[in-house]
Amino acid sequence: MNPFEYAHPQTENEAVALLGEHPGDSTILAAGMDLMPLLQQSVLETKRVVDITRVDSLRGIDTVDGGVTIGVLTTLEEIAYSPLLAEYPSLRDVVDGVRAIQVQQNGTLGGDLCHLPNCWYFRSGYGLLARDGGRSLPEVGDNRYHAVFGNSGPAKFVSASRFAPAFIAWGAQVRITGPEPDQEQWLPLDQFFVTPQTDRQGVTLLKPGQLLTHVWLPGAGQKLSATYEVLEMEGLDWPLTAAAATLDVDAGRVRRASIVLGHVAPTPWVSHPAADVLIGQTVTPETARLAGEAAVSEATPLSANAYKVRLAQTSVTRAILKATGQLEGGL
Amino acid sequence: MAATAVATRGEPAVAAQDGNTNVVSGAKEITLNVNGEDRKVTVEPRTSLLEVLRDQLGLTGCKDLQDIYVDGADTVMIDGKATYAGTTFALQAEGKKIRTVESLRDGRSIDPVIAGFVKHDGLQCGYCTPGFVVATRAFLEQNPTASLEEIRKGLGGNVCRCGTYDGITKCALELAKGGA
Known part of the structure; x- marks a missing residue:
């Protein structure tokens, strides 16, 4: 690991100032579970690590504007157990799938949302776009865990965030501060994620000197929600596919629906076709199945990952059934 | 500062x-x-x-x-x-x-988690054991009455190449029921 500086700001403005001194060459550190191995293996290099864990304003869960604001340093465990988030069961479902107390107790919301792809070419040092001598390695090599949507450009990896589908399905907004002190902007979480066209572009909108600080959820009301992840192994592992559903059901019929898939595209993947199938319908195993079919109707699998299309379809169907209390059996 | x-x-x-x-x-x-x-x-x-x-x-x-x-x-x-x-x-x-795991022993007095690993044969080569013991101790402090399913979900972040999970799970389950 190359040497670098370690900065430990106490406030958001200090963090932004410290990030801005080496624009493009500074890295944000929270728990470090993603960043540290990337630095140790020289997949990433940095001149400065900015440890934001002492910035108290980034912690905690509060009721704000009829909804709930969550600081990016809030841990998975805090999200799972917070009474303020009890009406958002799709978030708890995500934490349930992260089967390691070390990650539950230390992993942060911001760390999850900004987690870099688990693409094995990226993790072996070939960059986000995984190119070698002009070839796209996922195209010519082993792409079993790569994207089945949004993969026509140079990026073939899948978004690693486990929380993003659930938060996007709830209509979450995120707050970004910087690069100037006290500068802030709010935007919908689904717009936070980008599909990079170059290796330097990154997987989020965050520009050098900017910091993701909070996520805001609208009030839960009577809406129902669930996340369904397909896990290959029983231990700590990343989902093959996931789907989150948030449903507004009135008098037995779906008024509004939001279906978001995870781990199928370079960004979280909002499925309007799946949601459209549900509008005006009663949720039954049959309508849930039709929504799953619609969700994958435009999938574009690579040479070795067509199996993920079926898993994505099933994830959508089961997330909808789980949200409405109709999912039966162990799986 | x-x-x-x-x-x-x-x-x-x-x-x-x-x-x-x-x-x-x-x-x-x-x-x-x-x-x-x-x-x-x-x-x-x-x-x-x-x-x-x-x-x-x-x-x-x-x-x-x-x-x-x-x-x-x-x-x-x-x-x-x-x-x-x-x-x-x-x-x-x-x-x-x-x-660290070294804190779980004080003279002749050892933490019940360590005793439980021994009792339930929750180790073989021993390489993963200290980390697994610490994870189990931290898990039980957060989940003192955990079920088998909760134990499996919580302790998935430790890998044992010898495959001693069954003994470790039994140890954790016994201590959870015992309120350790």
């Missing part, structure tokens, strides 16, 4: 770049509270907590498996939370209470 608190050893330390008191560069002497004692150690920004515990403090219970990273053999407790020491920077642990 005193800018001058940066020791010089190895690479020259540059603390107050641009008058900034929040930046550490190069080696620095810090104090870590480990198993109830304040210990002085010298770290660089890139030094992991695991390296400090093993190489400077001789606490070799936590294990280094750099090629795998998230395997759990490096688990310690920081402020009571189960934490991978290998993916934590030593500087991040300043001011916090660090507990």
Whole structure:
């Protein structure tokens, strides 16, 4: 690991100032579970690590504007157990799938949302776009865990965030501060994620000197929600596919629906076709199945990952059934 | 935060770049509270907590498996939370209470988790065991009445290549029922 500086700001403005001194060459550190191995293996290099864990304003869960604001340093465990988030069961479902107390107790919301792809070419040092001598390695090599949507450009990896589908399905907004002190902007979480066209572009909108600080959820009301992840192994592992559903059901019929898939595209993947199938319908195993079919109707699998299309379809169907209390059996 | 608190050893330390008191560069002497004692150690920004515990403090219970990273053999407790020491920077642990597996024994008195691992044959080669013991202790403190399913979900962050999971799960389940 190359040497670098370690900065430990106490406030958001200090963090932004410290990030801005080496624009493009500074890295944000929270728990470090993603960043540290990337630095140790020289997949990433940095001149400065900015440890934001002492910035108290980034912690905690509060009721704000009829909804709930969550600081990016809030841990998975805090999200799972917070009474303020009890009406958002799709978030708890995500934490349930992260089967390691070390990650539950230390992993942060911001760390999850900004987690870099688990693409094995990226993790072996070939960059986000995984190119070698002009070839796209996922195209010519082993792409079993790569994207089945949004993969026509140079990026073939899948978004690693486990929380993003659930938060996007709830209509979450995120707050970004910087690069100037006290500068802030709010935007919908689904717009936070980008599909990079170059290796330097990154997987989020965050520009050098900017910091993701909070996520805001609208009030839960009577809406129902669930996340369904397909896990290959029983231990700590990343989902093959996931789907989150948030449903507004009135008098037995779906008024509004939001279906978001995870781990199928370079960004979280909002499925309007799946949601459209549900509008005006009663949720039954049959309508849930039709929504799953619609969700994958435009999938574009690579040479070795067509199996993920079926898993994505099933994830959508089961997330909808789980949200409405109709999912039966162990799986 | 005193800018001058940066020791010089190895690479020259540059603390107050641009008058900034929040930046550490190069080696620095810090104090870590480990198993109830304040210990002085010298770290660089890139030094992991695991390296400090093993190489400077001789606490070799936590294990280094750099090629795998998230395997759990490096688990310690920081402020009571189960934490991978290998993916934590030593500087991040300043001011916090660090507990290693060595703290679970006091003379002839050993933690019930260790006794449970022995009773239920929850180890074979022993390499993963110290980290697994610490993770189990931290898990039971958070989930004192955990079910079998909850135990499986909580302890998935430790890998045992010998496959002793069944014994470890039984140990945790017995202690959860016993309210340990």
